Amino acid sequence: MAQRFQMKTGLGAGSPKLPTLLLFVLLAGPISAGLLGTLLPAFGYLPALGASDPSPDAFRALFSAPGIWTSIALSLGTGLVATALSLGIVILFTAGWSSTRAFDNLRRFLSPLLSVPHAAAAFGLAFLIAPSGFLVRLVSPALSGWERPPDLLILNDPYGLTMTAGLILKEVPFLFLMTVAALTQVNVKSISRAVASLGYGRMRGFLITAAPQVYPQIRLPVLAVLAYSTSVVDVALILGPTTPAPLAPRILVWLSDPDPAMRLKASAGAVLQIAVSALAILIWLGFERLARNWFFRTSRTGRRQASDRVPRFLVLTFVIILVAVTASGFGLLGLWSVARGWWFPDTFPAQLTLATWREALTTGGTTIWTTFVLGAGSAICCAALVIWLLESHTRAGNVPGNRLRQFLFLPLLVPQVSFLFGLQVLFIHAQIDGTLLAVMLAHSVFVLPYVFLALADPWAHQDPRYARIAATLGATNSRIFRKVRLPMLLTPLLVAIAIGFAVSVGQYLPTVLIGSGRVSTVTTESLALAAGGNRSLLGVYAMLQLILPFIVFSLASLIPALVFRNRLGMRPTSTH
Secondary structure: OHHHHHHHHOOOOOOOHHHHHHHHHHHHHHHHHHHHHHHHHHOOOEHHHOEOOOOOHHHHHHHOOOOHHHHHHHHHHHHHHHHHHHHHHHHHHHHHHOOOHHHHHHHHHHHHHHHOOHHHHHHHHHHHHOOOOHHHHHOOOOOOOOOOOOOOOOOOOOOOHHHHHHHHHHHHHHHHHHHHHHHOOOOHHHHHHHHHHOOOOHHHHHHHHOHHHHHHHHHHHHHHHHHHHHOOOHHHHHHOOOOOOOHHHHHHHHHHOOOOOHHHHHHHHHHHHHHHHHHHHHHHHHHHHHHHHHHHHHHOOOOOOOOOHHHHHHHHHHHHHHHHHHHHHHHHHHHHHOEEOOOOOOOOOOEEOOHHHHHHHHHOHHHHHHHHHHHHHHHHHHHHHHHHHHHHHHHHOOOOOHHHHHHHOHHHHOOHHHHHHHHHHHHHHOOOOOOHHHHHHHHHHHHHHHHHHHHHHHHHOOOOHHHHHHHHOOOOHHHHHHHHHHHHOHHHHHHHHHHHHHHHHOOOHHHHHHOOOOOOOHHHHHHHHOOOOOHHHHHHHHHHHHHHHHHHHHHHHHHHHHHOOOOHHHOOOOOO
16 A cells, blocks of 8 residues: 555655655745745734734834834845955955965865854954954054053944954855855866966956856855845844844844834834845846956957966955954954953953853853754754655656755745744744744754755765665665665765754844744854853853854764774775
8 A cells, every 4th residue: 555655646765756845845834934924914914913904004114213224225235245245255266276275275274164153253253353352452552552442433333344344254155165066067177277378367267267157056155145144133233233223133123122013013124124135136136247248248358367466366365364364253252251351451361261161051051952952953854854855866866956956045045034023923823932843943944955055965976886786786775875875975964964053053033033032042142142241251152152063063073983993995084
C-alpha cells in the first residue's frame, strides 16, 4: 500500500517533491501569513482590538507622524548608499587583485566575518569612533587637548553616515564571498591573460569582460543586501539617527507601545516599509540599466588603461582598512569586557578584571543557554531538511534548479518588520507566542537559505564515482548515503550548521517580536544594554555574540579532524 501511494503521488523516499514542499511551506507559509496579518490591521481590520471595519485611518496617522518623510528618506538613502559602496568595493577589489596572493590572504580574513552578527560589528565600530572611543583617546589630551569627550555627533548622526559605515563593514564580507563563489563559474585567469595580451590593464579588463558575467550570479544576494539595509533595525538602533530614526526602528517602537491602537499604525508602517524597500529595488534596477549601457559604450572606446597601479593599491588599502577597523572593534569589545576604571581620556583601562564576565555568566546563564538552543535547533533542523532535499534530488538524478535557489532568497528580500508582526499575531492565535518553539520557527525562516547556500555547492561537486562503486558492490541507496556520501560531506555539513547557528545568534527582530519579550538571547540583551552606561557588561554580551559562533565553527573543524584522524585523504586540511 505504501509503495502504491509513493508511485501515485511521487512522494517516495527518493522523490524531491516532499522535501521541496516542506521547504516551500517553511519559507512561504510564515511570510504569506505574516504579510496577511500585517495588511489587514494596516487597513483597519483587527477584531482583537475592536477594529472590524476597513479604514485608511492607520495610514493617515502614519503620514501625520512627525518626521515620517525624513525616516523614509533615511531608510532609502542609507540602504542604497551602503549597498552601492559595498558592491563597488567588492567588484573593484576583485577586479584589481583576483588570482593573487593578496586576494587569497584577504579572503581568509574576510570569510570569518560572515559569521559575525551585525549588532556585534556595530558595537565594535561604536567603541572605536565614538567621541569617547579609542581613536579619540589615542590623541587625548596630548594632541587634541580634550580632557572630556568632545561634543561631536559621530554616532547617531542625522544623515546616517555612521550607520551606513556599520552596514558596509558587514555587507562587504557577504558580497565578497558570494563573488568568490561566482568566480568559480568564470575562467578569470584565461580572461585576464586574453585582455592583457590586448594591452588592457587588470582592472579595466576585468570590468569589461568578467564583471558582466559575475554580476548576474550575485544579483539576488545584492538585492537581499539592499532589502536588508533599507529595513535594518539592530544596526539602526546602535548607530542610526534618533530624531527621527529610520522607518524600521520607528515601526518597532510603535509595535512596543502599550496603546493597542498603535498596532494599527505600526502595521501601516510595515506596509510602507515594503513600499520603501521595493522602491529601493526599482531604483537599483534602473541604475543597473544605466550602468549596463555605460559599460557597453565605454567597452567600445578602445581605452586600455594599462597603468592601473594607483587605483589597485587604493582599493587594496581601503579593504585592509576595513578589515583593520572591524578587527579593532572586536578587540575593543574584548578589552571593555574585562576593563575596570577606564575613564576618559585614559588610553587603556586602569585595571583588568573578569568580575563582569563572572557576573554575566552567573546571571545570564539562561540567556546564553537559550541562545545556544535556538541556534543549534534551527541550524540542525534546517540542515536535515536541506540534506533530505539534496539527497532526494541525487537519487532522482538531477540537481535543484535555479528557481528553487531564487525562491530561497525570498525571506532575505522581504523586510523582516513587514511580516513578523503578522506572524506574531498568527502565533498568538495559535497560543505558541513567546515560546522557544515559535522563536525557533521564526529563526529557521532566515537560517534555511544560508544553510542551503553553504551545502548545495559541496554536495553538487562530490565525485559521483564513489557512489557508483558502492552500488556495484551491492550497497543500497540508504547505505550509500550513510556510509559514503554523508561521511565525505561531514565537513561542509558541519560548516553549514555553524553558519546557520551564527545567523540565528544574530537575529534580533524575530526574537523580540515572536518571543513577545519572554525569550532573551545575547543579541537582545546587548541591544537592551546599549541604552545604558555599563560598557563593560555591554562588551561581555557583544563578545558572546562572537564567541558562541566561534565555538561552533571550531567544533566544525575539530570534529572531522578527530573522526578522520586515521584517514589522511578525509582530513579537512588534506589537499587531496
